[in-house]
Amino acid sequence: MKINLRGHHLLCLQGFQGYGYDENFIKNMEIINEKRKSEGSIIQLSDSADDICRYCPNLENNLCQNEKNDSKIKKMDYEILSKLNKNNEYNGPELFKEVSKIFNTLESVENICSECKWHKECLFYLKLK
Numbered sequence: 001m002k003i004n005l006r007g008h009h010l011l012c013l014q015g016f017q018g019y020g021y022d023e024n025f026i027k028n029m030e031i032i033n034e035k036r037k038s039e040g041s042i043i044q045l046s047d048s049a050d051d052i053c054r055y056c057p058n059l060e061n062n063l064c065q066n067e068k069n070d071s072k073i074k075k076m077d078y079e080i081l082s083k084l085n086k087n088n089e090y091n092g093p094e095l096f097k098e099v100s101k102i103f104n105t106l107e108s109v110e111n112i113c114s115e116c117k118w119h120k121e122c123l124f125y126l127k128l129k
């Protein structure tokens with residue numbers, strides 16, 4: 001089972017505890033979060049709208065409606081993708097293990113999480129504080 005994930009969602013999934021933009025978004029996030037943990041999952045990395053964004057009410061024509069947000073999100077993706085090989089396909093559990101080793105201090109996620117509207121609810125971010 002292959003999942004398409006943009007860079008910064010590799011952190012967000014680890015912090016997910018049921019918050020999201022609407023019911024459909026949350027339901028999909030729950031499904032993806034379970035799938036990515038399964039041994040047979042394959043992750044294809046991306047720097048644009050992914051399998052999570054597809055259920056976001058702010059997505060139109062594959063872009064975030066808010067242009068300012070779109071460029072901010074791309075920078076967040078870059079922070080992660082620059083430390084991985086974007087062209088590789090990864091085994092889900094192995095990739096998340098690797099990502100957890102790289103992003104394991106508040107400093108390491110400063111450019112990704114500090115402006116995120118969910119950071120007060122995000123278990124991944126709170127764990128680093």
Ligand code: SF4
Nearest residue numbers: 011012113116119122
């Ligand atoms: S604080 Fe925001 S950007 Fe950072 S991992 Fe959590 S949800 Fe993702």
